[in-house]
Amino acid sequence: MSTERDERAEKTERNRPNDSDTPPEEQPVMAPEAESQSAGDQPPPAEPADGEAVTVGQLEDRLLRIAAEFENYKKRRQRETEDLLRYGYESLARDLLPVLDSFERAIQSSEQTREYDPFHDGIVMILAQFREVMRRHGVERIEPVGEAFDPHTHEAVGVIPDSALEPGHIAEVLEPGYLMHERVIRAPRVLVTQEPDEETSGAGEQDETTAGESTL
Numbered sequence: 001m002s003t004e005r006d007e008r009a010e011k012t013e014r015n016r017p018n019d020s021d022t023p024p025e026e027q028p029v030m031a032p033e034a035e036s037q038s039a040g041d042q043p044p045p046a047e048p049a050d051g052e053a054v055t056v057g058q059l060e061d062r063l064l065r066i067a068a069e070f071e072n073y074k075k076r077r078q079r080e081t082e083d084l085l086r087y088g089y090e091s092l093a094r095d096l097l098p099v100l101d102s103f104e105r106a107i108q109s110s111e112q113t114r115e116y117d118p119f120h121d122g123i124v125m126i127l128a129q130f131r132e133v134m135r136r137h138g139v140e141r142i143e144p145v146g147e148a149f150d151p152h153t154h155e156a157v158g159v160i161p162d163s164a165l166e167p168g169h170i171a172e173v174l175e176p177g178y179l180m181h182e183r184v185i186r187a188p189r190v191l192v193t194q195e196p197d198e199e200t201s202g203a204g205e206q207d208e209t210t211a212g213e214s215t216l
Helices: 002-015 032-039 056-087 090-113 116-136 198-215
Strands: 139-142 155-161 170-175 177-180 183-186 189-194
Touching: 090 116, 116 139, 155 170
Parallel strands: 155 189
Antiparallel strands: 139 177, 170 189, 177 183
């Protein structure tokens, strides 16, 4: 009984196919994704959008061309900056040339006539012409008399008592200031009012009383 079972098992083992005996073309081929996952490898890197592989030489060529283009850009920007600094005030100089011509004509005329009134009137006209040119280029004069003193806009050079204005206001301008497009390019030098000193006011009242008595 046992002998018959052993013979049957031996025959079954002989008839079982062996993987090593299977020809290579008949063995199953695993998909690349399955092989990479089974081996634990990362997926291959993505190819460029155009589908062409980029070599190291091509990358070096691209970098060299980009570096050359950037160098040319820097040189062009440097030339533009130099031209801007050199010729930035060309329009202002062009507008000032007629003012210069007016000064020269006024001097030539005064040398011939030696008359003061025409010369004075000509200078006044030239001054108005010059101020108009400056105004067109954004330069305006600051007129701060009567305004409150602002240390960011005005330069105080002294204080004076003034009963007509409140303390801390500008009573007089010693040197005018100018704005250029709302930026102070020169602060006006001014005198600022302060409260009258009691001794000064008392001395003034005494002087007025003495003057009245001497008149009597």
